[in-house]
Amino acid sequence: MKYLLLALLAGTPFYGIGNYPLHLVIMCLLWGYVYTSWSIMGRLGLVSFGHGSFLGIGAYSVVMLWNHFGVSPWIGAVVGVVLSAVVAVIIGFPCFRFKIVGHYFALVTLALSEVTRLIIVALRDQTGGSLGATPNTALAQGNAWSFGALQFSDKIVWFYAILAVWLAGLWVWAKVDRGMTRLALEAISHEEEAAASIGINVTRSKLFVTLISAVMTSIGGALYAQYQLYINPETVSGISISLQMVFGVIAGGMYVMLGPTVGAVFTLLLAEGLRLALGDAFKQFPALDLAIYGLMLVLFIIHMPKGILGTAQEAWGRASRPH
Amino acid sequence: MEIFDIFLLEAVLNGILLGGLLALLSLGLNLIFGVIDVVWICYAEMIMIGMYAVYTLHVQYHWPLLAAMAAGIASVALLGALMHQFVIRPVLSAEPINQLLVTGGVLFFLQAAATLAFGIEFKNLGVKLPPVAIGEMSFSFPRIIAFAVAVAGVAATYLFLTRSYLGTAIRAISQDREIMPLMGVSPGRIFVATSALGGALAGLSGCLLVLQYDIHPAIGLSFGPITFLICVLGGLGNMLGGLIAAFIFAQFISVGGFVFAIEWGYVIAFVFFIAVMFWRPQGILGGK
Numbered sequence: 001m002k003y004l005l006l007a008l009l010a011g012t013p014f015y016g017i018g019n020y021p022l023h024l025v026i027m028c029l030l031w032g033y034v035y036t037s038w039s040i041m042g043r044l045g046l047v048s049f050g051h052g053s054f055l056g057i058g059a060y061s062v063v064m065l066w067n068h069f070g071v072s073p074w075i076g077a078v079v080g081v082v083l084s085a086v087v088a089v090i091i092g093f094p095c096f097r098f099k100i101v102g103h104y105f106a107l108v109t110l111a112l113s114e115v116t117r118l119i120i121v122a123l124r125d126q127t128g129g130s131l132g133a134t135p136n137t138a139l140a141q142g143n144a145w146s147f148g149a150l151q152f153s154d155k156i157v158w159f160y161a162i163l164a165v166w167l168a169g170l171w172v173w174a175k176v177d178r179g180m181t182r183l184a185l186e187a188i189s190h191e192e193e194a195a196a197s198i199g200i201n202v203t204r205s206k207l208f209v210t211l212i213s214a215v216m217t218s219i220g221g222a223l224y225a226q227y228q229l230y231i232n233p234e235t236v237s238g239i240s241i242s243l244q245m246v247f248g249v250i251a252g253g254m255y256v257m258l259g260p261t262v263g264a265v266f267t268l269l270l271a272e273g274l275r276l277a278l279g280d281a282f283k284q285f286p287a288l289d290l291a292i293y294g295l296m297l298v299l300f301i302i303h304m305p306k307g308i309l310g311t312a313q314e315a316w317g318r319a320s321r322p323h
Numbered sequence: 324m325e326i327f328d329i330f331l332l333e334a335v336l337n338g339i340l341l342g343g344l345l346a347l348l349s350l351g352l353n354l355i356f357g358v359i360d361v362v363w364i365c366y367a368e369m370i371m372i373g374m375y376a377v378y379t380l381h382v383q384y385h386w387p388l389l390a391a392m393a394a395g396i397a398s399v400a401l402l403g404a405l406m407h408q409f410v411i412r413p414v415l416s417a418e419p420i421n422q423l424l425v426t427g428g429v430l431f432f433l434q435a436a437a438t439l440a441f442g443i444e445f446k447n448l449g450v451k452l453p454p455v456a457i458g459e460m461s462f463s464f465p466r467i468i469a470f471a472v473a474v475a476g477v478a479a480t481y482l483f484l485t486r487s488y489l490g491t492a493i494r495a496i497s498q499d500r501e502i503m504p505l506m507g508v509s510p511g512r513i514f515v516a517t518s519a520l521g522g523a524l525a526g527l528s529g530c531l532l533v534l535q536y537d538i539h540p541a542i543g544l545s546f547g548p549i550t551f552l553i554c555v556l557g558g559l560g561n562m563l564g565g566l567i568a569a570f571i572f573a574q575f576i577s578v579g580g581f582v583f584a585i586e587w588g589y590v591i592a593f594v595f596f597i598a599v600m601f602w603r604p605q606g607i608l609g610g611k
Contacts, residue, residue: 047420094601102419103362107555108600114548115593122586239548243364243427250424287438287540294432301425302413 010163013156022155026162028268030223032261033166035248036173037216039260041209042249044182045101045189049242050091050109053116054084054214056237058221060120060127063135063231066149068126073135073150077222084218087112088210096206099192110239117238132232135225150226158227165223166261169216173257176212181205247297253307262309267293331581333460338577340462340470342570344531347473348546349553349565350480351524357497357560358517361411361422365430367547368437369406369522373399373529374538375437378446388450396526403522404515411518412511430543437540445537452534465534476527477566480520493517497560549576549589552596558606568606572596 012025038051061080065071071079091112095105121129138149145152152158176182184205187195196202225231234240244267252263271289278288304311352366363369373395380391410429414422452464484490492508493516504510536542553572557564572592580588 045420047423091597098601098604100600100604103423103559104555104600104604106420106423107362107551108597110548111552111593111596115590115597118586118590118593122584122590239544243430246424247427247431287435290431290435291439294428294430294435297428297431298410298425301417301421301428302410305417305421 010160013159019155022159024268024272026155026159026227028261028265029159029162029166030220030227031248031264031268033162033169034217034220034224035245035252035260035264036166036169036257037213037220038245039249039254040173040176040216041206041213042246043254044185044209046185046206046210047102047106047246048109048210048213049106049239049246050112051213051217051245052113052237052239052242053087053109054217055221055224055241055245056113056116056120056233057084057087058218059225059231059236060133060221061218062150062222063133063225064126066135067133072148073222073226074148077150077219080218080222081215084214085211088214089207092207092210093203096203096210101192110242113238113242117233120233120237127233130233132230132235134230137229151229162223162227165219170257170261172212172216176209177257181208185209249307250305251297251300251307253310253313255306256309256313259307259309263307266308270296329458329460331578333462334578334581335574336460337462337466338574339570340466340573341577342573343470343473343477344466344528345549345553345573346566346569347476347524347531348528348550349557349569350477350562351521351528352550353554353557353560353562353565354480354493354524355517355521356554357562358493359407359411359415359514360419360500360560361415362426362551362554362559363406363429363521364423364426364547364551365406365433365543366521366525367543367550368430368433369399369402369525370529370532370546371437371538371540371543372402372433373526374533374542375441375446376526377530377533378448378538381448382446388448392530395530396523399526399529400519400523403525404519406522407515407518412514430547434540434543441538441540443540445539447537448533450534463535465531469531469535472527472531476524480524481562483520489513489516493520549592552593556596556599556606561606564606 013022034051034055038048041048058077058080061083062073062076065076065079066073091109094100095108100108120127124130127133135149135151138146138151139153145154145157152161184195184200187198187200188202188205192202221236224236248263248267249260250263251266252261253259270293274289274292300307306314348367348370352363355366356362376395376398377388377391380386380394381388384391386394406426406429410425411422414425452468454461455464455467456462484494492503492513495506496503496508496510496513496517500510503513532546549572553568554560554565556572557566557568575592575595576585576588578588579591583591
């Protein structure tokens with residue numbers, strides 16, 4: 001069943017759905033991957049508002065190194081990953097060591113994502129500031145793709161690349177889910193002192209998932225930059241995108257593997273659906289989808305804290321269980 | 324060198340003026356956190372609604388500015404009470420992080436609602452007040468007004484909390500949420516009153532900000548983060564700590580912005596915040 005669905009998904013480019021729908025599918029997978037990365041630590045009680053920082057570091061590392069030094073995005077992505085890991089440790093280690101949890105953790109990481117956005121804006125001579133940046137094209141003279149520059153004009157290539165990354169993200173999620181660290185962190189998120197007293201190394205366990213999550217998010221940022229070929233401090237860093245990740249996960253379902261992906265699909269389809277349903281009216285009300293989205297988030301958190309997929313699974317489980 | 328010092332002094336004084344405003348911004352949020360134990364991530368968006376209310380009444384309906392401001396404050400106070408009643412109350416017993424997140428949903432909603440109602444264009448009151456020159460230094464007049472009103476607002480809130488019955492009950496609830504119901508204080512009503520008061524303070528902040536800045540739907544994002552960080556730096560719920568933190572932050576922004584560039588002022592302030600968090604996670608004045 002699982003593999004059948006996957007095969008169906010893998011065939012998407014050949015259904016003749018056209019470029020724009022294919023683009024939407026790619027965006028769903030890409031954001032699904034990023035949200036999954038966030039949820040690896042979010043579901044274990046580490047609600048970070050700082051993932052905009054890792055996304056931004058990933059995206060700007062590849063574009064800046066490519067544009068200013070001609071360094072291949074492959075190396076740029078590695079640099080971004082290393083930078084993100086360093087930042088994650090610099091922020092994470094003291095946070096976990098000094099038991100900064102809950103609200104305080106959320107707000108410290110919020111400061112981090114704002115710092116990243118402001119630094120990008122402040123370095124406007126190099127980064128282009130709020131106007132954003134575009135990677136120099138490597139696709140001149142009819143070249144359809146350049147592997148070294150990680151630029152492909154063909155959406156099919158991107159579809160498979162991002163599908164693979166998304167699957168890898170799910171694999172890591174499942175790996176962490178089955179590992180001892182998850183059990184340790186679940187114990188920690190319930191009662192940190194008690195967990196420490198039975199010999200769980202709280203700092204190390206938290207740092208472990210934070211590093212995984214940060215590194216994955218950074219790769220997501222690099223992919224986003226290479227696929228969209230345009231980045232902007234507001235869309236890859238700062239408070240907005242950080243909150244968007246958190247809410248995508250909540251809407252979809254934080255505690256199930258495909259929850260974050262469902263959240264990403266839901267968010268994108270809501271905007272697209274409203275665009276189609278409202279037609280021209282949509283152009284007059286540019287923020288209608290966001291208003292509905294915000295309202296739905298409030299209702300979700302109040303009435304469906306397990307998210308769409310989590311609630312659906314629960315209902316499914318109840319229905320199939322004999323009474 | 325002398326000129327440099329004069330400008331540095333100007334930056335320091337401007338920082339003090341900004342500090343008063345930031346103190347007022349963070350006061351309402353701190354009050355709500357201290358009493359209800361919930362952080363309104365959307366607090367800055369409520370301030371934005373206040374700004375739009377003043378703008379609409381004054382510019383579109385030609386109300387006198389002061390009447391528009393009074394109505395603005397009242398409408399945000401009402402919004403605060405509604406916010407508590409319909410958004411916070413249902414999640415009071417849920418996990419704390421859900422309470423934080425639900426207000427984030429309100430943030431998106433208010434931002435989008437403002438875009439729907441007013442568009443993304445920058446709006447302003449069109450009230451231009453001349454700068455005040457003292458020697459070689461010049462200060463923006465709206466900033467001086469904002470500082471004075473903010474200080475008065477903080478003082479009035481302090482008096483309200485210490486001298487009135489309702490204020491005493493609010494402080495009592497914030498000290499012990501379990502015992503107070505036994506003493507005949509209804510926490511539900513106190514929570515609504517606190518939310519309305521927090522909303523009124525947001526409305527007042529909006530009135531002061533609208534004198535200085537253009538309004539646009541995303542304006543909350545530009546001063547929202549700094550407001551939370553001030554509260555956390557001072558120790559969430561600790562109002563005196565919040566005041567001190569506001570002035571510290573304002574100096575970083577103003578002097579840092581003067582020496583480098585305005586974004587670097589913010590970067591320094593945020594990095595300072597992160598560093599202090601590691602040193603005193605409970606905030607500079609927060610208890611355990």
